[in-house]
Amino acid sequence: MFTAIIVSFMAGVTVVISRTTNARLAAETSLFKSTFYNYALGLACSVLVLLSMHLFVVPQFPEAPLPFQWSRLWIYLGGAMGVCTVSISNAVVTRISSFYVTLLMFIGQIFAGIVLDIIISRTFSLGNLLGGICVTVGLILNLWFDKE
Numbered sequence: 207m208f209t210a211i212i213v214s215f216m217a218g219v220t221v222v223i224s225r226t227t228n229a230r231l232a233a234e235t236s237l238f239k240s241t242f243y244n245y246a247l248g249l250a251c252s253v254l255v256l257l258s259m260h261l262f263v264v265p266q267f268p269e270a271p272l273p274f275q276w277s278r279l280w281i282y283l284g285g286a287m288g289v290c291t292v293s294i295s296n297a298v299v300t301r302i303s304s305f306y307v308t309l310l311m312f313i314g315q316i317f318a319g320i321v322l323d324i325i326i327s328r329t330f331s332l333g334n335l336l337g338g339i340c341v342t343v344g345l346i347l348n349l350w351f352d353k354e
Contacts, residue, residue: 222304228292229299241293309345313338 224244232240299307316338323329 222308225295225299225307226304228296232296233300237293237296240296241289244292245289306345306349309341313342313345316341 228240228244231243235243295307295311302310316334320331320334320338323331323334
């Protein structure tokens with residue numbers, strides 16, 4: 207459990223650092239070039255990790271490939287959503303502090319998670335909703351105090 211907490215913490219740190227680095231690259235080049243470089247480098251690193259893992263793990267392939275289904279098209283939208291996320295954050299980070307961008311993205315993730323839980327698993331968590339409201343109110347208060 208402790209390892210999962212440390213890895214999650216480090217993932218959060220790398221998200222903030224990569225978002226700031228990508229925003230600086232976007233300011234130096236362009237929004238689209240920085241997004242392209244982000245994904246090109248991510249693909250290269252992923253291929254290296256995959257190749258290095260292949261040395262230690264024998265992959266298990268299914269007997270036949272899964273057929274393409276139009277009804278499950280949303281499965282393939284992860285890359286497009288990632289491009290949108292990186293592009294939007296590259297455009298916003300230079301205008302808003304990293305702290306506020308991180309909080310706003312966190313609030314968006316909380317409420318999107320609540321909506322997806324309702325749609326997909328037909329469950330609703332009052333605790334998650336109250337937590338999201340508390341974080342949102344805290345952000346509003348912090349913005350208000352910073353303004354004064």
